[in-house]
Amino acid sequence: MQWMGLNDLREKYLTFFESKMHTRMASAPLIPQGDNSLLLINSGMAPLKKFFLGQAVPPNKRVTTCQKCIRTPDIESVGKTSRHGTYFEMLGNFSFGDYFKNEAIEWAWEFLTKVLEIPAEKLWITVFESDDEAELIWMNKIGIPKEKIVRLGKKDNFWEHGSGPCGPCSEIHFDRGEAYGPFENFEQASDADRIIEIWNLVFSQFDSDGNSHYEEMKNKNIDTGMGLERLACVMQGVDNIFEVDTVQNIMKHICKIAGVEYHTNSKSDVSLRVITDHIRSTTFMVGDGVMPSNEGRGYVLRRLLRRAARHGRLLGIKDTFLYKVCETVIQENEKAYPELREKAEYIKKIIQVEEENFAKTVDNGLELLNKFIEESKNGILSGEDAFKLSDTYGFPIDLTLEIAEEKGLKIDMDRYKELVLEQRNKAKADHAAKASSSWADNSIKISVSKTVFTGYTETENDSEVLAVFDGTEEKESASEGESVVIVLDRTPFYAESGGQVSDTGIISGNAVISVDSVMKTEDGHFLHIGTVDRGTVKKGDKVKASIDVTRRQATMKNHTSAHLLQAALREVLGEHVHQAGQLVSPERCRFDFSHFSAMTPEEIAKVENRVNEIILSSIPVETKELPIEEARKLGAMALFGEKYGDVVRVVKAGDFSVEFCGGTHVDNTSKIGLFKIISENSVASGVRRIEAVTGSGVLALLNENIAVINEAAAILKAPNASELTAKCTQIMNEYKALEKELQAAGEENAMMKLSAFADSAYDFNGVSVIAARVDGVKNDVLRTMGDKLRDKDANVISVLACVNDGKGVFSVSCGKDAVAKGAHAGKIAGAIAGLTGGKGGGRPDSAMAGIGDIAKTDEAMAELEKVVQKLLFH
Known part of the structure; x- marks a missing residue:
């Protein structure tokens, strides 16, 4: 039994089953394809379910895969133990009505004992309690002693999920030796982790009606599953997945950044395990097209990334770092998953931006949490407050628990869990509604x-x-x-x-x-x-x-231009740009792409000019059907999350653009005519959208714009369109001059009212209080007025309200004597604005606050006396 790396183990397994006439299928994306029952792929057989159910024809009756999987039910346990993880790879060999128990058992034994050279005496077998057939195969054909075969009940050795195909299992277990404790019996050794399951052979031979009635199936199936990381633990003689070579290399990178070592401190070990597991999960999820969001699989991604980032802070890492560790994840896995390298810049950028956003979330969340703690009663933080922090602000509940504990507070977790459950039920209902309305259903x-x-x-x-x-x-x-x-x-x-x-x-x-x-x-x-x-x-x-040929030709022009647009965007903005969606119609091309800031006018112009340069170069557009690996070697771009077959259609515009695509295209770029970008904006976090027109669409746009320009020239009485700019400049200058004169007159009028405001002040327990409205002036003028009232009377509290163009603001000033008595402009401003649904604050002597509902301005001003009384006498 020789040490073997995880990547070598994966290849050994797949090659072995190819030698047994299995077709090697690539791992399906983590986003389920055509299966609304799953949020993320969580098992090796999940993408093959359609073959088992007879809904599709497999490429071969014998298939082998290594499937990427994500499971998150035990996410809170990840890090606390060395066993739990969210990302893993599942090795599997499958038979769809071909071979059955004999071959499945024989080949499993051959692979473990002959290929991997695991000593037979270290292996134990379990079978379903009534599966005499499997036990006889193990005993008579493989030669396993009866005392090393354990019969277990339905809970352990029978696989079923509701109604449909199901059957008994036979599991192969590995004995890790005396270092893990004594061997009293199989159950005791298993509980102590001395005996660990490494391979599960499922014999699908029954059709269940879901009510404990089983019919023997005519075409029986084999579904096996073996965790790659767990097998690597056996072959490398390590305790857990975090010590497997590829995973440990990721952890070492984190240790280097944090300046800590593994197995030296229990708290830092927890954080190291969390970060290591979560960055593996998130790298693959982003690589398969999952984007951070507040629902569905996007929420799973966001939660994993934020949990990892938070544990980075606990290790003392102050800057963003996960995107750096992501590079190591890619390096360790790119041989088996070359798409990670293809999308490396994109993956790292998504992770970096999400981590930067989380840093802001933590800072904002801490401020709000401190406010909730101040307002808490009886030493308990309400479940509503904890849920609001988590749900609205993305502030992790475990961080809230930790900080509350430091402050000597408890959290009403029962109420918090009720709210979480309500949210989950709503999300499930929404998901079900979407699924039921989809065309696939x-x-x-x-x-x-x-x-x-x-x-x-x-x-x-x-x-x-x-x-x-x-x-x-x-x-x-x-x-x-x-x-x-x-x-x-x-x-x-x-x-x-x-x-x-x-x-x-x-x-x-x-x-x-x-x-x-x-x-x-x-x-x-x-x-x-x-x-x-x-x-x-x-x-x-x-x-x-x-x-409709005319309509098709217009659509083809827009579709080919979308390919050229993506290539141009990658040239101008960087290789992190990837398609995030598109709509090509006869009228226009709409292209969504990954980018993290608005494009500048210069960037838009560069992209547009580059596309037109390619169009006018009259480059032939070729379409070919190629084996997928050959297409990848050409550098063909694939759409995130899309499942491709062994043969793909490739659309190539010279050396400028090469993409997987099943759409229709022009055969030469010159047939597009011209390309014009009409808009660029944001559609989601990290996703931008460009809309453009081509061919006759450009002419229609030009004619429309010319008509608008001529109409504007006529309205402004410009002799011709060429003099429109000069005419607009003249009119704007005249307008600004008039506006300035009006503003000056308004300010002069407002300042003339100051003495009247001072005369209207009333005494409130030894403090002069002024409350007045000054509508139609700018904020800085309003502040100046308050400052003058404060400078004139050290014992004054002035509150001036202004409504201008449908928006309102309060300006509060307090003289130094009033401040000494307890007045605070910032608190008064916040309290008064709060009565209107607005907010604001500032220094003790000067503050501004926005008015929420301007209809409530006078009503709020009428409450000024109560606000002042509370400040000065409580």
């Missing part, structure tokens, strides 16, 4: 052969009507005026996908159907959705399918 059942798409090369073709639907109901025919869904055997109509809108057009024969949109089902049927304009269409009809 529609009830249309189509039994005919899938549609052949001819639209890459043809704009019309002869076809046969395979099926006619009215909504979700199949029917024999549809007549004039009826809405209809038509399935054809062949079609030139592009179905909406990849951000490209569908084609429209006509299906003609015995009837004429206007096609308004086209969608594609998961199993390859094109659904032509439209209306029968005349005649009757029947199943089996011979028809001609014709797309």
